[in-house]
Amino acid sequence: xxxxxxxxxxxxxxxxxxxxxxxxxxxxxxxxxxxxxxxxxxxxxxxxxxxxxxxxxxxxxxxxxxxxxxxxxxxxxxxxxxxxxxxxxxxxxxxxxxxxxxxxxxxxxxxxxxxxxxxxx
Numbered sequence: 001x002x003x004x005x006x007x008x009x010x011x012x013x014x015x016x017x018x019x020x021x022x023x024x025x026x027x028x029x030x031x032x033x034x035x036x037x038x039x040x041x042x043x044x045x046x047x048x049x050x051x052x053x054x055x056x057x058x059x060x061x062x063x064x065x066x067x068x069x070x071x072x073x074x075x076x077x078x079x080x081x082x083x084x085x086x087x088x089x090x091x092x093x094x095x096x097x098x099x100x101x102x103x104x105x106x107x108x109x110x111x112x113x114x115x116x117x118x119x120x121x
Contacts, residue, residue: 013042017050029053030087038080041112044087045080054088057108082111089115 093105
């Protein structure tokens, strides 16, 4: 038996918000590590009214949301409008991460209004 056909593009943020709705939680603080950082920024950029506290992201897969253009490479279209994030945002990177991740973490606050960056040593 085939499953139902998708009626809209799938977004992890929608699953998080559906869970919060089912629990009766209207607003929440979002913290994301690795891919969860991307999900947290997606919620913060599309559903500002659901964000009750600063957004905190830790690096690894966040590069998918904030790739910097490199020579000979085009930037892919982003799924999230990082400029639409209105919640205070802290981007956390690691001093021992590979250089590309460190550069991306340091540059992400340039794309998110009011964001700050800190590096764990």
